[in-house]
Amino acid sequence: MLLDQIIFFIFAAIALAGAVLVVTSRNAIHSAIWLITSLLATAGIYLLLRAEFLFAVQIILYVGGIMVLFIFVIMLVNLDVAIRQIQFNRQTSVALVLALAVGGLLPLAHYFLGREITLPPPHVAELGPNTEAVGQALFARYMVPFEIASVLLLVAMIGAVVMAKRRV
Amino acid sequence: MDALLHYFTQPQNYLPLIFILVIVAVLPLLAGYVVLMERKIMADMQARLGPMRVGPHGLLQPLADAVKLLIKEDIIPEEADKVVFLLAPLISVTAAMTAYAAIPFGPGFQIAEMNIGILFILAVSSMGIFGIVLAGWASNNHYSLLGALRGAAQVVSYEVAAGLAVVTAVLLAGTLSTRQLVMAQISEQTGTGYWFIFLAPVAFFIFVVASVAETNRAPFDLPEAESELVAGYMTEYSGFRWSIFFLAEYAAMIVVASLATILFLGGWSRPFANTRVFDFMDYAPPVLLGGFGLYCLYRLLKQPAAWQKLVMLIFGGILLLLAAAVALPLTGLQLGSVSVAGWKPAIHGGFWFVAKVVAYLYFFMWIRFTFPRYRFDQLMRLGWHFLIPVSLVNIFAVAGGLIIHRQQQVGLEVAMFFATLVTLAAALLFAWLAERRPPAHAVENEF
Numbered sequence: 001m002l003l004d005q006i007i008f009f010i011f012a013a014i015a016l017a018g019a020v021l022v023v024t025s026r027n028a029i030h031s032a033i034w035l036i037t038s039l040l041a042t043a044g045i046y047l048l049l050r051a052e053f054l055f056a057v058q059i060i061l062y063v064g065g066i067m068v069l070f071i072f073v074i075m076l077v078n079l080d081v082a083i084r085q086i087q088f089n090r091q092t093s094v095a096l097v098l099a100l101a102v103g104g105l106l107p108l109a110h111y112f113l114g115r116e117i118t119l120p121p122p123h124v125a126e127l128g129p130n131t132e133a134v135g136q137a138l139f140a141r142y143m144v145p146f147e148i149a150s151v152l153l154l155v156a157m158i159g160a161v162v163m164a165k166r167r168v
Numbered sequence: 169m170d171a172l173l174h175y176f177t178q179p180q181n182y183l184p185l186i187f188i189l190v191i192v193a194v195l196p197l198l199a200g201y202v203v204l205m206e207r208k209i210m211a212d213m214q215a216r217l218g219p220m221r222v223g224p225h226g227l228l229q230p231l232a233d234a235v236k237l238l239i240k241e242d243i244i245p246e247e248a249d250k251v252v253f254l255l256a257p258l259i260s261v262t263a264a265m266t267a268y269a270a271i272p273f274g275p276g277f278q279i280a281e282m283n284i285g286i287l288f289i290l291a292v293s294s295m296g297i298f299g300i301v302l303a304g305w306a307s308n309n310h311y312s313l314l315g316a317l318r319g320a321a322q323v324v325s326y327e328v329a330a331g332l333a334v335v336t337a338v339l340l341a342g343t344l345s346t347r348q349l350v351m352a353q354i355s356e357q358t359g360t361g362y363w364f365i366f367l368a369p370v371a372f373f374i375f376v377v378a379s380v381a382e383t384n385r386a387p388f389d390l391p392e393a394e395s396e397l398v399a400g401y402m403t404e405y406s407g408f409r410w411s412i413f414f415l416a417e418y419a420a421m422i423v424v425a426s427l428a429t430i431l432f433l434g435g436w437s438r439p440f441a442n443t444r445v446f447d448f449m450d451y452a453p454p455v456l457l458g459g460f461g462l463y464c465l466y467r468l469l470k471q472p473a474a475w476q477k478l479v480m481l482i483f484g485g486i487l488l489l490l491a492a493a494v495a496l497p498l499t500g501l502q503l504g505s506v507s508v509a510g511w512k513p514a515i516h517g518g519f520w521f522v523a524k525v526v527a528y529l530y531f532f533m534w535i536r537f538t539f540p541r542y543r544f545d546q547l548m549r550l551g552w553h554f555l556i557p558v559s560l561v562n563i564f565a566v567a568g569g570l571i572i573h574r575q576q577q578v579g580l581e582v583a584m585f586f587a588t589l590v591t592l593a594a595a596l597l598f599a600w601l602a603e604r605r606p607p608a609h610a611v612e613n614e615f
Contacts, residue, residue: 059295060287075316
């Protein structure tokens with residue numbers, strides 16, 4: 001579909017531009033706003049892929065939850081200090097070499113492996129409503145890894161609470 | 169071109185556009201009249217009359233207020249972050265109004281039916297907080313910043329409790345679509361046939377409390393607590409931008425009321441829609457609307473000025489016309505080949521939905537004028553130490569009740585009754601625990 005491609009490129013452009021502006025903005029709150037923009041554009045791409053459940057969860061968790069906490073913390077720290085500090089580090093040459101190396105890997109892989117890395121065609125149409133599909137995957141097929149990941153997050157959360165509590 | 173023309177001549181393609189236009193056009197007016205309703209109810213509870221001068225009984229007050237707000241000076245503070253300052257009210261109002269896309273106001277009166285409707289409403293309305301937070305930060309004012317911090321902390325905390333209450337209703341219906349949630353409460357073929365307020369009263373209670381906190385209304389209006397923070401996050405806003413915040417707040421209130429109606433109060437269905445004995449309630453809409461219309465005409469005689477009589481006549485006439493429209497499907501007339509009785513679900517559904525939303529809004533206002541404002545640490549304690557644990561227990565109790573109902577041939581009512589009992593026992597336990605050990609640093613809280 002041509003329309004799908006146009007919408008995809010609009011969302012992708014917004015997401016990338018937002019991501020670049022997150023890094024280049026001097027003001028931390030402005031960075032947070034651009035991060036929200038980028039996350040919303042990513043949610044739009046999920047919706048384009050007919051992953052409506054991921055779209056909603058992306059907005060509820062990342063935009064509505066985590067970003068609110070981000071901004072909350074940013075407003076509490078002293079921004080005047082941050083503005084006077086150097087924004088970019090000086091290792092441009094190393095970063096350039098590394099970025100070019102990583103960027104060169106993809107065309108190289110494509111050249112050597114040829115057609116073997118072509119992805120299977122998307123079959124989003126026959127997937128159907130994917131809330132059930134996500135639930136089946138998380139709570140039936142990948143139950144153990146999912147639970148291990150949740151326990152890991154719980155441990156991290158308890159650790160954070162304990163460390164923060166000591167100072168009160 | 170022909171394809172476009174064909175596309176827009178299909179009812180399922182152009183009707184949503186018309187709904188969008190109607191909602192965007194009507195919502196500011198509606199919000200204005202909700203404000204008038206609030207002022208009248210406040211006046212009634214405080215034994216006074218409220219607005220009486222503009223129009224008969226203050227009926228034109230919202231229009232006068234709107235004109236006043238539009239022509240007021242719009243001040244942007246010199247030290248403010250201008251772009252964010254201008255962006256903040258837009259975020260608030262966009263978030264509140266986008267949520268209407270998934271709300272079914274009646275069978276068929278819905279912009280977009282989607283299989284994640286409830287999640288969509290939650291997701292979009294959770295973005296409204298950015299308006300508050302960014303407004304408070306961009307104003308470059310300590311009171312505003314404090315209001316924004318309070319707003320962020322409060323909304324993030326109570327979103328969890330509200331979300332868990334929503335999960336309970338979703339468990340009972342087995343769907344995330346707003347339309348199917350309502351259908352599940354209407355008939356036994358498509359679900360349970362009971363309003364979920366009767367099956368999960370604890371979840372409804374939690375949703376009510378959390379929704380008051382999420383819309384920043386008294387007694388949880390700490391982000392704009394006027395006795396401590398001037399006006400909180402909107403201290404520096406004036407004129408049109410201030411009124412946009414106001415519109416966003418009332419739009420969010422209507423969204424929350426609609427959400428409660430969809431999730432717990434049976435959406436557009438009549439109370440006791442499956443019980444023959446209560447069929448006389450079908451006559452309630454025309455009788456109520458007609459009664460109000462006739463009362464307006466009766467009050468017309470007592471108006472002092474001619475133009476006030478005219479306004480009263482217009483309002484009475486509108487109400488009588490609405491009553492006639494609602495009564496039409498009950499007459500059983502035949503208009504050509506169309507039977508009017510077929511219009512009943514649409515017209516009466518709309519009436520009952522609006523009636524439930526208005527009742528919920530009345531409840532909101534009733535709470536506002538009868539409870540004193542909470543202190544911030546009390547608010548946080550209520551959210552984290554009571555509402556969230558109770559709603560977690562409630563989810564497990566309801567899920568267990570559903571399993572027992574499906575596997576042991578126990579009636580759904582019985583299973584849910586015991587689930588509610590278990591939750592209430594847990595709630596008593598949590599309340600006792602919270603009372604027994606008050607936090608040591610309560611007063612030192614920096615908010």
